[in-house]
Amino acid sequence: MNQQDGTIASSASLYDRHPINADQILLTLKEQGRNLDQLRPVDLRPHDQDHYGGEAAVFDLAAAAGLQDGDRVIDICAGVGGPSRLLAEKFTHARFLAFDLHGGRCHGAQRLNAVVGMDRQIDAIQGDAQAMPFADNSLDIALSQEAFLHIPDKQAVLNEAARILKPGGRLGFTDLIAGPALDETDRAALEAGIEMRTLQTVPDYKAKFRAAGLSLVSHDDLSPQWVTILTERLEWYRAMNRGTRQTLGDGVHERYMDDYETFVGLVQAGRLGGGRFVLRKG
Numbered sequence: 001m002n003q004q005d006g007t008i009a010s011s012a013s014l015y016d017r018h019p020i021n022a023d024q025i026l027l028t029l030k031e032q033g034r035n036l037d038q039l040r041p042v043d044l045r046p047h048d049q050d051h052y053g054g055e056a057a058v059f060d061l062a063a064a065a066g067l068q069d070g071d072r073v074i075d076i077c078a079g080v081g082g083p084s085r086l087l088a089e090k091f092t093h094a095r096f097l098a099f100d101l102h103g104g105r106c107h108g109a110q111r112l113n114a115v116v117g118m119d120r121q122i123d124a125i126q127g128d129a130q131a132m133p134f135a136d137n138s139l140d141i142a143l144s145q146e147a148f149l150h151i152p153d154k155q156a157v158l159n160e161a162a163r164i165l166k167p168g169g170r171l172g173f174t175d176l177i178a179g180p181a182l183d184e185t186d187r188a189a190l191e192a193g194i195e196m197r198t199l200q201t202v203p204d205y206k207a208k209f210r211a212a213g214l215s216l217v218s219h220d221d222l223s224p225q226w227v228t229i230l231t232e233r234l235e236w237y238r239a240m241n242r243g244t245r246q247t248l249g250d251g252v253h254e255r256y257m258d259d260y261e262t263f264v265g266l267v268q269a270g271r272l273g274g275g276r277f278v279l280r281k282g
């Protein structure tokens with residue numbers, strides 16, 4: 001794993017107590033009787049996708065962005081690298097950068113890549129998406145799922161994506177979208193509990209795309225699907241309680257769950273929604 005020096009925020013964050021982590025995944029597989037020396041990417045998949053809509057959402061986003069085999073691709077805020085492994089298995093000549101701020105998640109991505117023999121096709125790199133350590137005009141496709149919601153300066157990450165993409169390159173991302181009824185109290189609870197900040201409305205985002213020099217190719221409203229998905233995900237996290245106590249410690253999972261319930265309640269109430277955007281540089 002490479003590390004960008006100087007701009008890494010504290011590792012004491014939401015993702016230190018997140019139920020999706022490499023230890024948890026490997027523990028679950030071990031408990032299921034799997035031989036950890038003989039794992040394949042498909043074995044990780046029920047556990048390593050930290051976004052809404054599972055594998056289909058990754059393929060839908062990649063298709064919407066026009067990803068082709070042989071492309072140089074970055075997953076911005078890649079988590080433990082599940083989407084990169086999924087796409088790398090299908091697009092065997094593409095090269096992937098799995099880029100994330102959190103050291104534990106980058107190490108987890110690297111470990112899981114190595115466990116399934118994909119560490120030559122995917123590089124896990126640590127750094128801040130608001131200032132990425134990649135050359136101008138160097139990548140074909142940038143993807144991101146359910147992560148810009150954490151980033152304080154949305155204009156900075158959009159500017160950075162535009163900078164590192166080749167002319168004509170595409171950014172495809174999905175994110176939470178603020179509805180008109182989302183108020184300051186809701187925003188404060190989301191920021192304090194689950195580190196969701198500066199959530200954008202669709203018009204806010206469109207203005208920022210223009211300022212970054214990105215033209216809108218498509219926008220899909222994912223809000224109805226996300227109500228169903230997040231309601232199911234809340235139940236899945238509740239069911240993970242025993243294993244997460246073992247890997248994270250007592251009390252940590254309970255605190256995460258309280259904050260997650262608040263978040264899912266806002267989605268169920270229609271104050272928060274979801275969107276998929278595809279943008280072209282130039």
Ligand SMILES: C[S@@+](CC[C@H](N)C(=O)[O-])C[C@H]1O[C@@H](n2cnc3c(N)ncnc32)[C@H](O)[C@@H]1O
Pocket residue numbers: 015048049050051076077078079080081082083099100101102105127128129130144145146147150151
């Ligand atoms: C919900 S997870 C999504 C992970 C991944 N996209 C997936 O679908 O499996 C959000 C990720 O954003 C990362 N993140 C938050 N702020 C970031 C930043 N400023 N730069 C890079 N990554 C960041 C977190 O560390 C976390 O891994």
